[in-house]
Amino acid sequence: MKLLTGNDLKSGAVTWWTGAGWSLHVEDAADVGEHGEAILSAEQGARRVNAAYVIAAVPTTDGPRPAHIKDRVRALGPTVRGDLTLKPADPTAGEWII
Amino acid sequence: MYKYDNYDQAIVDARVAEFRDQVSRRLSGEMTEDQFKPLRLMNGLYLQLHAYMLRVAIPYGTLDSRQMRMLAHIARKYDRDYGHFTTRQNIQYNWIKLEQCADLLEELASVEMHAIQTSGNCIRNISSDQYAGAAADEVADPRPWAELLRQWSSFHPEFSYLPRKFKIAVIASREDRAAMRLHDIGIELVKQDGVLGARVFVGGGMGRTPMIAPEINPFVRADDLLSYVEACLRVYNRYGRRDNIYKARIKILIHEIGADAYREQVAVEFAHVKTLGIDPPLAELERISAFFAPPAFEADATDSVDRSDPDFAVWIDQNVKVHKQSGYAIVNISLKPIGGIPGDASSAQIDVMADLAEQYSFDELRITHTQNIVLPHVAKRDLYAVWAALNDAGLANANLDLISDIIACPGLDYCSLANARSIPVAQKIALRFADPACQRDLGEIKLKISGCINGCGHHHAGHIGILGVDRKGVENYQLLLGGSGAEDVSLGKIIGPGFDEDGIVDAVEKATEVYKKLRQADERFIDTYRRVGVDPFKEAIYG
Numbered sequence: 257m258k259l260l261t262g263n264d265l266k267s268g269a270v271t272w273w274t275g276a277g278w279s280l281h282v283e284d285a286a287d288v289g290e291h292g293e294a295i296l297s298a299e300q301g302a303r304r305v306n307a308a309y310v311i312a313a314v315p316t317t318d319g320p321r322p323a324h325i326k327d328r329v330r331a332l333g334p335t336v337r338g339d340l341t342l343k344p345a346d347p348t349a350g351e352w353i354i
Numbered sequence: 355m356y357k358y359d360n361y362d363q364a365i366v367d368a369r370v371a372e373f374r375d376q377v378s379r380r381l382s383g384e385m386t387e388d389q390f391k392p393l394r395l396m397n398g399l400y401l402q403l404h405a406y407m408l409r410v411a412i413p414y415g416t417l418d419s420r421q422m423r424m425l426a427h428i429a430r431k432y433d434r435d436y437g438h439f440t441t442r443q444n445i446q447y448n449w450i451k452l453e454q455c456a457d458l459l460e461e462l463a464s465v466e467m468h469a470i471q472t473s474g475n476c477i478r479n480i481s482s483d484q485y486a487g488a489a490a491d492e493v494a495d496p497r498p499w500a501e502l503l504r505q506w507s508s509f510h511p512e513f514s515y516l517p518r519k520f521k522i523a524v525i526a527s528r529e530d531r532a533a534m535r536l537h538d539i540g541i542e543l544v545k546q547d548g549v550l551g552a553r554v555f556v557g558g559g560m561g562r563t564p565m566i567a568p569e570i571n572p573f574v575r576a577d578d579l580l581s582y583v584e585a586c587l588r589v590y591n592r593y594g595r596r597d598n599i600y601k602a603r604i605k606i607l608i609h610e611i612g613a614d615a616y617r618e619q620v621a622v623e624f625a626h627v628k629t630l631g632i633d634p635p636l637a638e639l640e641r642i643s644a645f646f647a648p649p650a651f652e653a654d655a656t657d658s659v660d661r662s663d664p665d666f667a668v669w670i671d672q673n674v675k676v677h678k679q680s681g682y683a684i685v686n687i688s689l690k691p692i693g694g695i696p697g698d699a700s701s702a703q704i705d706v707m708a709d710l711a712e713q714y715s716f717d718e719l720r721i722t723h724t725q726n727i728v729l730p731h732v733a734k735r736d737l738y739a740v741w742a743a744l745n746d747a748g749l750a751n752a753n754l755d756l757i758s759d760i761i762a763c764p765g766l767d768y769c770s771l772a773n774a775r776s777i778p779v780a781q782k783i784a785l786r787f788a789d790p791a792c793q794r795d796l797g798e799i800k801l802k803i804s805g806c807i808n809g810c811g812h813h814h815a816g817h818i819g820i821l822g823v824d825r826k827g828v829e830n831y832q833l834l835l836g837g838s839g840a841e842d843v844s845l846g847k848i849i850g851p852g853f854d855e856d857g858i859v860d861a862v863e864k865a866t867e868v869y870k871k872l873r874q875a876d877e878r879f880i881d882t883y884r885r886v887g888v889d890p891f892k893e894a895i896y897g
Contacts, residue, residue: 263401263405263406265380265381265452266381266451266452266453267405267451267452267453268401268404268405268406268449268450268451268452269404269405270403270404270405300387303381303383306387306401307387307401323827324827325766325827325828325829326403326766326770326772329403329766329767329775330403330404333404334404334767334768334777335767335775335778336695336767336775336777336778336781337695337767340434340449
């Protein structure tokens with residue numbers, strides 16, 4: 257599957273295209289198939305996202321898992337500061353990245 | 355400490371106002387990201403993995419407690435309560451919001467700080483010896499010269515769009531604490547027959563093509579120095595490649611045409627530049643130098659220190675260095691707690707260091723390229739109080755220059771260029787060698803880790819270097835041995851196939867075991883490596 261990701265223009269936060277808008281959580285990301293570039297162009301033009309790009313991901317029961325470690329780090333947060341990730345209360349969350 | 359004059363303050367304030375307008379136009383859609391990106395980069399604002407990252411310049415790594423407190427305030431108000439001190443003596447904030455950036459810069463400007471020229475193909479922050487003004491072995495204080503170069507290079511119209519970024523270091527001691535010869539221009543102030551001048555080295559650097567800068571001029575008189583550096587830049591600006599980013603640094607130019615040809619070109623250009631009268635008049639040099647006058651040391655300050663507390667004594671032996679003034683000492687604050695993140699400090703810790711500087715170090719701090727902090731002028735009678743306060747703040751790690759005093763770039767945990775994570779490797783190595791006695795037995799080992807070939811973690815300059823690479827989507831770590839960024843400068847070499855995260859930690863341990871087995875007398879790790887060569891290490895690690 258393919259996901260569309262970028263950063264929020266104002267905050268810089270990592271965001272994921274859900275099919276209807278943008279979410280901070282990769283679990284909400286939608287498969288954009290071959291439409292990624294078109295969505296990207298429209299959304300960047302509307303300044304709803306910055307520096308967006310299409311990535312490969314694998315569907316899992318917990319939602320999409322980006323294929324490359326770099327995008328998994330982006331999705332959750334730094335592996336060395338669990339308190340700064342999107343799941344600060346889950347000490348095992350970082351295992352999803354590795 | 356240099357203090358801004360009205361002109362300095364006006365240009366920084368004007369830049370803040372200009373950037374506020376640019377951000378506003380970007381947010382309103384008047385500017386595209388392609389138009390905005392070079393403008394934000396000129397103000398040190400990157401877009402990294404998780405958010406915008408702001409790199410704030412700390413000129414030659416020197417700042418006062420008011421500025422240090424502002425860095426803590428920025429961390430609290432605009433970031434996530436911490437900052438990351440870098441190998442360029444700067445600080446980076448990893449979670450900045452674009453919509454707040456102009457306000458942040460305005461607050462920085464209120465304490466004579468900014469983020470200008472911390473990115474882009476321009477002359478970056480001038481770096482220097484963190485012991486400047488305190489070192490017993492310096493021939494002069496390098497900071498006035500670094501400040502002069504800062505003023506000269508700020509908004510220099512010819513050098514704002516160089517072929518590639520450009521880094522300059524200035525030192526004034528034979529002992530090189532600033533990796534001087536691994537800069538585009540390295541300047542070592544020297545005296546010849548009582549006359550102050552400089553050895554000028556050009557064309558060093560790390561990154562994907564590491565090179566040690568050759569000496570281009572063994573003695574440039576101090577009153578010619580600015581013209582000479584201008585000539586060095588002009589030749590680069592004229593002939594440096596702009597068609598290939600990987601061949602655009604000055605080190606490539608000098609490598610391709612040869613040091614002799616480059617030297618000749620510079621000599622010709624220098625003769626022309628000297629006719630332009632850009633070297634400052636003596637009065638201006640004296641004006642700048644006055645800001646760096648020695649503080650009011652007590653002439654009869656005691657040299658005795660009560661070492662009865664064993665933890666304090668260990669810290670003294672490892673982290674406190676000789677000061678040129680009797681009764682005083684240089685205190686190194688290690689930002690390398692065992693298992694911690696190299697170079698990171700919380701806002702509370704930054705405040706503690708600011709308070710200590712104000713109370714005990716004539717209001718001065720330094721940032722080191724090894725991602726530590728220095729209190730340059732501490733009376734020996736105050737050392738115990740300083741240590742106790744640092745200990746309370748988790749800042750009394752007695753590991754300066756030991757194997758756990760690791761340089762590490764932010765790596766794949768933060769950096770969009772990285773291929774592998776650096777910080778977890780640093781943490782695992784530090785934990786493997788956590789025993790203080792074991793570390794001290796190993797002695798000086800400079801271990802440096804980069805998460806990609808760009809080399810922000812100075813892996814080529816490590817006695818032990820580690821380079822993280824991406825091998826088919828999996829992190830892999832290559833081991834280098836034999837590098838040094840000091841006066842015995844050398845470039846480390848990859849010794850064989852890479853390892854996974856745990857494997858590289860094992861490999862480092864095996865390298866230290868070889869050293870312990872083969873070392874003679876007072877040999878450091880690097881000395882033994884140079885004497886015996888790579889083979890015993892390869893055999894132990896791969897055999």
